[in-house]
Amino acid sequence: MRGRPTGLARAGITTAGAVALLLPEAFGLDRTPPWPIVTAFRRRLAVGTAAGALAVGVRPGPWRASAIAVSTVAAGALGLSVHRHRARPEPVGAGAEPLSVLGANVWLGRADPAALATTIAAERPDVVVLPEAGDPFRKRLLDGLEGYRGWSCAPGRAAVEAAGADDGPCLTVLTAARLGEVDVRVVSADTRSGWVVVSGGGLGAVRVLGVHPAVLLPDTTPDWVRELSLLHPWLADPARPTIVVGDLNATLEHGPLQDALGDARPVTRRVAATWPSWWRRSIGVTIDHVLVSGAIHVRSVEVLDVPGSDHRAVLARFTR
Incomplete structure (x- = not known):
């Protein structure tokens, strides 16, 4: 019989799942159904995922490492979202019409x-x-x-x-x-x-x-x-x-x-x-x-x- 996943393996599995959900670009999934629909709600999903992971991570236990890893992925997803919504320089020389x-x-x-x-x-x-x-x-x-x-x-x-x-x-x-x-x-x-x-x-x-x-x-x-x-x-x-x-x-x-x-x-x-x-x-x-x-x-x-x-x-x- 196989034993339960180690803490490291568990963290790896949950991190990969979080990346697939929040940063599908990393796996080349962002243009493959149904991921584009999921990506439309990236910021909300990232906030919710981070909140849930932090709630788990503040408590000692076997899932703490996984929670920290997932929180890190959520922070990266939020950072990408902020970058894509960034302000871009306005042009110089536009008239008044x-x-x-x-x-x-x-x-x-x-x-x-x-x-x-x-x-x-x-x-x-x-x-x-x-x-x-x-x-x-x-x-x-x-x-x-x-x-x-x-x-x-x-x-x-x-x-x-x-x-x-x-x-x-x-x-x-x-x-x-x-x-x-x-x-x-x-x-x-x-x-x-x-x-x-x-x-x-x-x-x-x-x-x-x-x-x-x-x-x-x-x-x-x-x-x-x-x-x-x-x-x-x-x-x-x-x-x-x-x-x-x-x-x-x-x-x-x-x-x-x-x-x-x-x-x-x-x-x-x-x-x-x-x-x-x-x-x-x-x-x-x-x-x-x-x-x-x-x-x-x-x-x-x-x-x-x-x-x-x-x-x-x-x-x-x-x-x-």
Whole structure:
């Protein structure tokens, strides 16, 4: 018969388990289901694990060494989380001209268009990005909203279309009339939703990219990793100021999003949780983001409720 594990063996086993849970990157698991979903809650898991381990470790006994080791892993996980949410230097030379964007996932067109129109009318963002909104939702929204134009696209299509894109895995953008004639086109047509870039007109040198990478489920995780990687070229050129807006289905804990960021700045690094909307803002996760690169200065960012949606919206204001 085999004897019970020694204290050293027990510590090794529990430490490996803690690393797999809190630092899956160490084992190359962070892009393999179900670990990305677990990683989204890394900070909460690390705090809970550390508290439990310390409660065990303060008492003499056979599990004390294991508790100390697990506490050390939890501290490392918290350190990584803090690093990934760190502040990044703001650019030098941004002008004083204002610009604002609003991103709101409307949950397959289930959000209340009248309530969203009221929010848009009150906040007056220059560009609005609406994941999971197609032609039907766009029409209902614009019926109660003046001063905006809208375009909807569908997955796999190479051009933005004014009609024919159903609510669902689609993306709609609105632009304020004050921007004048802008160029709106679909990029990365091989994505599940179709991504849309807005440029020209009153945006000047700035371009706004509306995105919605694949949802983070076991069978779509490879698509999620691939689509997040498509963000990097858009953010890598500091000479072309870029704002990325959308539901990224990723938190700043996720390695694929960190790889895509490079030197870009996540405006939403410290905002309240955006999903799910029926959880308290302090409990959920932030998967709706605004990312910026180039000479754009962040003035403010806030999270807004969107009646009828499972997401909250993000409103960001800049100068350029």
